[in-house]
Amino acid sequence: MHVTLDHITKKFDDFTAVQDFSARLEDGELICLLGPSGCGKSTLLNMLSGIIPPSGGHIYFDEDDVTMMPPEKRGVGLVFQNYALYPHLTVLDNICFPLETQHVPKKERVEQAQEIAKLVHVDTLLKRRPGELSGGQQQRVAIARALIKNPRLLLLDEPLSNLDARLRLEMREEIRRIQQRTKVTSVFVTHDQEEALAISDRIILMKSGVVQQNDLPQRLYDSPANQFVANFLGNPPINNIPGVIRNGGFHAQGADSEIRLPLFEGLPEGRPVHLSIRAEAFSVEKDGPIEAQVERVYTMGKEEMACLRIGATEFRAYIDSEVGLTPGRNVQLNVRKRGVFVFDLESGEKLA
Amino acid sequence: MKKVSRVFTYLFLTVAGLIMFFPFFWMFLSAFKTSAEVTASPPVWVPSSFSLINFQLAFEKAPFLRYFFNSILVMVLSVGVTTLTSILAAFAFSRLRFPGRKTLFTLLLSMMMIPFEMLIITNYRTVIDLGIYDTVWALVLPFTSSIFYTYILKNFFDTVPESLYWSARIDGSSNWHYLWKVMVPMARSSLTTVILLNALASWNSFMWPMYVIITDSNRTLPWGLQVFTTEAGSNPEQQMAASTVVVLPMIILFLFARKYIVGGVARGGLKG
Numbered sequence: 001m002h003v004t005l006d007h008i009t010k011k012f013d014d015f016t017a018v019q020d021f022s023a024r025l026e027d028g029e030l031i032c033l034l035g036p037s038g039c040g041k042s043t044l045l046n047m048l049s050g051i052i053p054p055s056g057g058h059i060y061f062d063e064d065d066v067t068m069m070p071p072e073k074r075g076v077g078l079v080f081q082n083y084a085l086y087p088h089l090t091v092l093d094n095i096c097f098p099l100e101t102q103h104v105p106k107k108e109r110v111e112q113a114q115e116i117a118k119l120v121h122v123d124t125l126l127k128r129r130p131g132e133l134s135g136g137q138q139q140r141v142a143i144a145r146a147l148i149k150n151p152r153l154l155l156l157d158e159p160l161s162n163l164d165a166r167l168r169l170e171m172r173e174e175i176r177r178i179q180q181r182t183k184v185t186s187v188f189v190t191h192d193q194e195e196a197l198a199i200s201d202r203i204i205l206m207k208s209g210v211v212q213q214n215d216l217p218q219r220l221y222d223s224p225a226n227q228f229v230a231n232f233l234g235n236p237p238i239n240n241i242p243g244v245i246r247n248g249g250f251h252a253q254g255a256d257s258e259i260r261l262p263l264f265e266g267l268p269e270g271r272p273v274h275l276s277i278r279a280e281a282f283s284v285e286k287d288g289p290i291e292a293q294v295e296r297v298y299t300m301g302k303e304e305m306a307c308l309r310i311g312a313t314e315f316r317a318y319i320d321s322e323v324g325l326t327p328g329r330n331v332q333l334n335v336r337k338r339g340v341f342v343f344d345l346e347s348g349e350k351l352a
Numbered sequence: 353m354k355k356v357s358r359v360f361t362y363l364f365l366t367v368a369g370l371i372m373f374f375p376f377f378w379m380f381l382s383a384f385k386t387s388a389e390v391t392a393s394p395p396v397w398v399p400s401s402f403s404l405i406n407f408q409l410a411f412e413k414a415p416f417l418r419y420f421f422n423s424i425l426v427m428v429l430s431v432g433v434t435t436l437t438s439i440l441a442a443f444a445f446s447r448l449r450f451p452g453r454k455t456l457f458t459l460l461l462s463m464m465m466i467p468f469e470m471l472i473i474t475n476y477r478t479v480i481d482l483g484i485y486d487t488v489w490a491l492v493l494p495f496t497s498s499i500f501y502t503y504i505l506k507n508f509f510d511t512v513p514e515s516l517y518w519s520a521r522i523d524g525s526s527n528w529h530y531l532w533k534v535m536v537p538m539a540r541s542s543l544t545t546v547i548l549l550n551a552l553a554s555w556n557s558f559m560w561p562m563y564v565i566i567t568d569s570n571r572t573l574p575w576g577l578q579v580f581t582t583e584a585g586s587n588p589e590q591q592m593a594a595s596t597v598v599v600l601p602m603i604i605l606f607l608f609a610r611k612y613i614v615g616g617v618a619r620g621g622l623k624g
Binding site: 049050070078081086088097098101102 | 513516521522537
């Protein structure tokens with residue numbers, strides 16, 4: 001099923017949680033709603049499930065307008081961050097619950113539950129209660145419960161946030177596997193960029209209720225629409241060097257030297273900008289256009305993480321460990337084409 | 353220092369416990385004594401035989417079985433209905449969103465300040481107007497809802513995460529279905545507490561039955577016992593036998609359900 005969100009707005013009193021959100025979710029896609037807390041991603045998810053009504057706009061499941069349809073009629077499956085399993089029921093009864101409300105005969109219910117339990121690997125735990133399961137197992141049960149009624153849309157609200165780091169890795173792969181097996185259109189809410197990049201077909205990055213970019217994960221990373229997107233994605237975070245464009249060159253704050261890159265061609269004179277460069281975009285080159293001072297060097301094995309300085313700004317770069325940087329010395333750097341951007345200092349608008 | 357205060361705490365509690373326990377102990381022993389043993393001075397501690405004659409005599413003089421039946425009937429009806437109304441009200445106040453929800457609940461809570469004795473006249477009037485004066489219904493009707501028990505249950509319902517509710521709704525559950533399939537089973541221990549406290553209160557209720565019941569066969573145990581003690585004033589051993597019969601069921605109930613009563617009140621009732 002494809003989902004169309006048409007100019008969705010949600011206001012709580014005078015606070016706007018979601019502002020004019022439009023997107024189309026294709027059939028069978030796994031889409032991540034990504035953003036810092038309070039950006040409106042959970043609100044959006046709750047509007048998809050019908051828990052809260054939008055203040056304006058329309059939601060369509062295929063061609064049906066479901067904007068005002070109550071949650072029980074939408075045929076969506078929802079997995080909460082805290083799993084929301086019924087503590088007094090066994091795993092089997094938890095998984096069966098959605099079918100029970102649809103008055104599916106008991107025998108059929110149990111058969112279907114066993115099948116879905118196998119898919120999510122909890123078929124040996126059916127007699128236990130949620131309190132006797134680990135976080136990861138509870139998560140699987142919650143997914144099974146959401147899937148058993150063959151939902152038209154699967155919604156996952158920060159499903160991995162309560163798990164420890166190792167389990168999180170494992171579960172996100174599981175979610176991806178289960179989603180690809182069932183081919184159910186899915187929306188995954190998270191504030192973890194790494195999670196989003198790893199499992200989604202497409203990412204919608206939000207900030208303060210407004211969509212920043214709706215794109216493929218790699219495109220989001222490689223060509224961010226603005227400063228916010230560039231800052232949000234990537235670990236370590238992208239280096240932002242403040243400065244001014246003058247005579248077609250970049251003058252970093254507090255530095256005497258000028259940086260000349262083909263990228264700067266056609267940029268307006270005297271405009272305060274951020275020169276934003278990902279840590280992995282640097283390379284040491286004898287005649288490189290960037291001169292920086294080496295402050296500290298951390299060994300990471302195949303490469304080194306160097307803290308460098310241009311003028312008043314410190315930044316991080318991955319440098320091949322064969323180069324052998326010496327703290328206190330100056331070094332000439334070049335940058336690759338990928339991972340170098342120029343943003344307006346104030347508005348964050350992308351200039352190059 | 354800590355140890356010393358501990359010793360004193362236990363000493364104090366032991367003495368207080370004995371003081372509480374003694375009347376019951378004395379009642380129980382006296383129920384088996386002969387007339388002479390009861391009034392003997394210095395007191396006779398242990399009865400000469402544990403014969404049930406006093407019980408037999410008491411039951412002959414007053415219809416205790418009838419009282420017993422009435423007490424059970426009133427208890428079952430009022431506890432049953434109160435539990436039902438408390439569950440529904442608690443759910444509404446805890447989960448449903450309607451205008452004036454908080455104001456109404458505060459208003460109800462503030463009504464807990466009004467002692468029952470103040471309501472006796474109005475309740476009495478109502479009972480007469482409804483034409484149920486001197487019937488068992490007069491004992492049931494004023495006790496079919498309870499703000500206190502609603503409050504205890506609401507407190508428990510409030511602790512159930514909202515995600516459970518929405519999860520159930522999305523899975524096709526109505527409010528009604530959710531309440532009985534999820535909330536109530538989860539609230540089992542709070543409910544047990546509420547039912548037990550309510551049963552105790554109903555069983556021990558004395559003043560109200562005294563006002564609205566005049567026909568002997570409609571009396572409940574405590575009020576029947578009071579009448580009996582007045583009439584059988586010259587036979588304290590029979591009074592003690594009758595009293596033993598009255599308190600025994602609740603003592604047994606309390607012994608079995610002690611942990612629910614204490615636990616439930618501590619969890620749901622007295623915080624916040």
